[in-house]
Amino acid sequence: MAHYARGSAVAVIRLCNPPVNALSLAVLQALEDGLKKADADPSVKAVMICGENGKFSAGADIRGFSSPERHGGALGPIVSLIESSEKPVVAAIEGVALGGGLEVALGCHYRIAHMKAQMGLPEVTIGLLPGAEGTQRLPRLIGVPAALDMITTGKHIPATEALKLGLVDEIVEENTIEAAIRLANKVIGQPLGPRRLSLKPIPRLPNMEAFLREALVRVKQQARGWLAPELCFQAVRAAAERPFAAGVRRERELLQVLLTSGQARALQHAFFAERAVRRWAAPSGASWSSAAPQPVRKAAVVGLGTMGRGIVTSLVKANIPLVALEQNLEYLNKGRKAVMLLLEREAMKMEGGAQTLDFHNPARLHFTVDFDLLRDVDLVIEAVFENMALKKEIFHKLSKICKPGALLCTNTSALNIDEIASATSCPQQVIGTHFFSPAHVMRLLEIIRGRHTSPTAIATAMQLAKALKKVGVVVGNCFGFVGNRMMFPYVQQAVFLLEEGSRPEAVDQVLEDFGFKLGPFRMSDLAGLDVGWRSRKDQGLTGPSLPSGTPARQRHGQRYSPLPDLLCEQGRFGQKTGKGWYQYEQAGGRTATPDPWLHSFLSHYRDTHHIKTRFIDQEEILERCLFSLINEGFAILAEGIASGPEHLDVIYINGYGWPKHRGGPMFYASTVGLPRVLAKLQKYSEVHPDVPGLRPSAFLKKLVAAGNPPIKEWMSYLSQQSSKL
Ligand SMILES: CCCCCCCC(=O)CC(=O)SCCNC(=O)CCNC(=O)[C@H](O)C(C)(C)COP(=O)(O)OP(=O)(O)OC[C@H]1O[C@@H](n2cnc3c(N)ncnc32)[C@H](O)[C@@H]1OP(=O)(O)O
Ligand SMILES: NC(=O)C1=CN([C@@H]2O[C@H](COP(=O)(O)OP(=O)(O)OC[C@H]3O[C@@H](n4cnc5c(N)ncnc54)[C@H](O)[C@@H]3O)[C@@H](O)[C@H]2O)C=CC1
Structure with missing residues (x-):
């Protein structure tokens, strides 16, 4: 919906579709109606567009893209309608103006933003391009280099940067709506021609041709098979080389290619999968609604090797005071040096930004070999050698030293969480927090729930993931958990392929x-x-x-x-x-x-070993590696180690470099078609009967027998799931 209201000479159109004012069909219709009403009312001299609840709009309704009556295409004409209005239209940007939301703002004659607002054209990240003429208007406003950067990366930029780029006319610290109404009143009667972006010439560069050539090489290098960045580039190139109307036609053609490529669907699956995994649930029924996280005011990391160093860096970046502990002074000094180097690099990257890193203050980051200093921490992350006896010894010590209620986390990559917990007197407070290397860079945090882990412990670990700006995924306890367990058969096939030729x-x-x-x-x-x-x-x-x-x-x-x-x-x-x-x-x-x-x-x-070498083609390499990994994924789902295929997809995209434009391994399997995956596994398994990883999982067979249902329905085929979550 969009609410229309008239106060003095300025009509207000408020986009309203909680939680992010996505531009659904109903919102677009109401926006169009509001514009027409304002146009027809002689007492209205100017229009102000804003969003409900302090958010302008996060753009087109992504959920609507898969519905039969896709409505993204309806936005372009409405943006043109705004721009052609004979009455000045001012956008009041609070919160976010993303995608179609920013395109609406680009149609407006003036843009005013709150200083905390974020703007961007993130369509590329969901496999699309800004298809409501955004690829044509933005370069006319801020120039080709800056527009190309925003459109091909999809990055969100803060209002302060938007002001520097000329994307907004003004930023305010206080009431954006009032400031926008003031601006609207001020510009009544002023000529609108110079404010219509479609009429503006592209700011010229002395070396546009060379710039575009080099930019294309960069975009292609980074995209590696992901289509949208290159097509976004082509659309911006059209803006640089063609008149507005011809550029818009090119934008539409390119959007059609993306809409039919399959990559957009995969990337949108990934978008919603990432949001779905935030809603964890334990078999007891516990979830966010019943379990509250404990505050983490102080943390500790035990072991400052490859992983511990990155974990410390992550915690410092999240502004959590901590104690970093090693086994002796020699290792401590080595670890401290490495951590300081990482933190200095991070601080350099953040220079000029709003946040600074405070790591020279021992009250915030304290290096020690003394376990006694762990008495008052709320959470410990253990990252010592992958050795069960050692881990048990450490956990036994932690459960004696740490205050009651402290969360005890292990970064083990495969070991049994229950066995580690058995060395403590508080197994309900023991949980796996599996970081990925380099731990301060990789987004994934696999959170492993043991048999006795409490809902509070899960909630706290999930909250920690959020504080560290990582994606937490709750999984059950088994050897290798989800990620590494699926990786074993994949790597095993790769090695077998070497043996065979x-x-x-x-x-x-x-x-x-x-x-x-x-x-x-x-x-x-x-x-x-x-x-x-x-x-x-x-x-x-x-x-x-x-x-x-x-x-x-x-x-x-x-x-x-x-x-x-x-x-x-x-x-x-x-x-x-x-x-x-x-x-x-x-x-x-x-x-x-x-x-x-x-x-x-x-x-x-x-x-x-008397192995007869044979030529192995690309298809066999791909299928044996990927289908064995996917097959293990089906076994994991059937055992209740993960609550849905989207969990496996999020883990693979964020922790194992799976190409996001292919949606994750389980989504990929759904696009290949489960009957084909099954047939190929059966074929390879017949040739290699001594390789269990190629033997099709019973769950995969069941889904094929059920007629290859869509991925959303898979879990409903598991009767009485024996959840290990
Ligand atoms: C025929 C087709 C033609 C296609 C035409 C071309 C396409 C276009 O030109 C137009 C477009 O606008 S495409 C969409 C571009 N916008 C985006 O990608 C923004 C996506 N959203 C975000 O980044 C964050 O949610 C955001 C930064 C906004 C907020 O982050 P938070 O972390 O605070 O909150 P979230 O948990 O992410 O979001 C809250 C709830 O809102 C849902 N949601 C977010 N953006 C949405 C969107 N654009 N459409 C529909 N639902 C959306 C989100 O899923 C979540 O819902 P629940 O999962 O139910 O909680
Ligand atoms: N290296 C990787 O890529 C990943 C490793 N992991 C897991 O993280 C854990 C740590 O692995 P890495 O950092 O690679 O090992 P690492 O060998 O680089 O570091 C282990 C550190 O623990 C310290 N340590 C050993 N005993 C200790 C004690 N009693 N008290 C305090 N510190 C002690 C060692 O001095 C060493 O600095 C392992 O469980 C591993 O399986 C998990 C994900 C990825």
């Missing part, structure tokens, strides 16, 4: 072409091959505890590849040693080049 660079290429930032081998080299090696030794799969006589390529009757172990035995741990699946310029080097040593090692290995 492929090469690391061929496998990586296929998955990078699919959209992953790094293929499985480049990723393993970056993470360190020794990490998995240590875990396999602990599991008794390799190393001295392996019973003599165990076949080289079999464990517990299943296929096993000793290839990664053999590399580690050669000291090839990946980037850190300068050699792994690839070779690097030096230890710690970043540039991977194919390694002839590895190729001949692989040939020798195949000869030793």
Whole structure:
């Protein structure tokens, strides 16, 4: 809805569609009616458009995009109607003006914003472009470089920056609505021609052609298969090169391409999935409505290695005072140095912004080896070596030292939360908080609920994720939880493919072409091959505890590849040693080049084990890696380890570099079609009967038998789910 009201000479149109005043069909209709009413009323001399509840508008109603009568297309003519009004129209921007909301403001003759308002054209992030003539008006107002930056990245900009760019005419600290009405009264009778953006020439650049050429290269490099940024670029280029009307036609053509590409649907799934996972629920029925988070006034991090350093940095950035603890002074000094370096870099990035980092004050960040200093903290995050005995020892100590009610979190990547909790006297306060490396950068926080974890503990961990600006996803307790458990079969297939005749660079290429930032081998080299090696030794799969006589390529009757172990035995741990699946310029080097040593090692290995090499095509590489990962996802859903496919998708997009424009692994499976996923798994499983990861999950089979229902309905096919959440 939009409310129309007339006070003296200025008519007020208030967009009203809680919570964010999305431009639904009803809102657009009411906006149009309001404009026509104002036009027809001779006593109205000017119009002011604002939004209800201190928010201008977050743009078109994204939920409406999938409905049969999509209404995004109706917005362009309304923006033109605003602009062509013979009475001045002023936009009063509070809260947010995003997407179609900002396009409405661009149709207005004047824009005034509250200094805390945010503006942006985020359509690119949901696979679209600003299709209500925004790609044509914005460059005319703020110039091609700034418009291109906003439109191809979708970033939100604060009002202060909008003022500098000329996107708004004025910013105010107090009442935006009153200021807008004052402005409207002031401009009554002034010529409107110069204020109509469609009539404005594009601000020229001395080197527009060269600028556009270079910008296109940059946009393509960053997009990696994601269509929208390049098409946004093309639309802005049309603004630079064509008259307004022709530019608008081009914008419409490009929007049509995006609307039919499938990527928009995937990105919109990702948008809503991220919001859905915020609404966690425990099997007891507890949720946000019944469980309140505990305040975290002070925290502690135990272990300042790779992960602890990033976690400390994250907490400091969230302004949470903390104690950082190591096992001895040598490690403490190493950890402190590394943390300070990270924080200094972060502080530099934030320079000039509103927030500053306070990390030199020991009251806010205190380094110690003394566990006693953890007495008064509200929450501890343990990030010591991945070793059950050590973790239990630490948790036992924590439960004795920390104050009653303190939340005890472990950053373990796979170990059993219940076993860790069993070492304490307060298992209800123990929870997994699984950060991803680098912990101050990656958005995902996998939150693992143990058997005894209380709803308050879950609520507190979810609240912590929010404070750290991360996406918290609550999952159940099993080996590897959700993310790593799905990753195991994926990496396993990649290694099996090498045994059968492929090469690391061929496998990586296929998955990078699919959209992953790094293929499985480049990723393993970056993470360190020794990490998995240590875990396999602990599991008794390799190393001295392996019973003599165990076949080289079999464990517990299943296929096993000793290839990664053999590399580690050669000291090839990946980037850190300068050699792994690839070779690097030096230890710690970043540039991977194919390694002839590895190729001949692989040939020798195949000869030793009498493996007949065959050519493996791209389709097989992609399907065996991805479908085995997806298959594990179905098993996870059936076991109740996650509450829905969107949880798995959010985890993969935010923690594992899954290309967002493909919507996450489970959404991708739904677009491939479950019957096809099942048929391919069946085919590969027949060829490799000793690989459980390829054996189709019972839940996948059930969904196919049920006629391949849409992803939203999958969970309803699980009868009496045995939830481990
Ligand atoms: C035929 C098709 C033709 C297509 C035409 C081309 C497309 C266009 O040119 C026009 C467009 O405007 S496309 C939409 C562009 N706007 C956006 O992407 C803004 C999305 N929203 C946000 O960023 C944050 O919600 C925001 C920053 C606004 C607020 O963040 P918060 O963290 O405070 O709150 P959230 O939890 O994110 O949001 C609150 C509730 O509102 C829902 N919502 C947000 N934006 C929406 C939107 N644009 N449409 C529909 N629902 C929307 C959001 O899902 C959440 O609801 P619940 O999940 O039920 O709580
Ligand atoms: N490295 C990674 O990519 C990821 C690791 N993790 C998990 O995070 C945890 C830590 O891993 P990393 O940081 O990679 O290990 P790391 O080996 O880099 O660091 C562990 C740190 O813990 C310290 N430590 C050991 N015993 C201690 C004690 N008794 N008291 C205080 N500090 C002690 C060590 O001195 C060392 O600095 C592990 O459980 C790992 O599985 C989770 C996600 C990703």
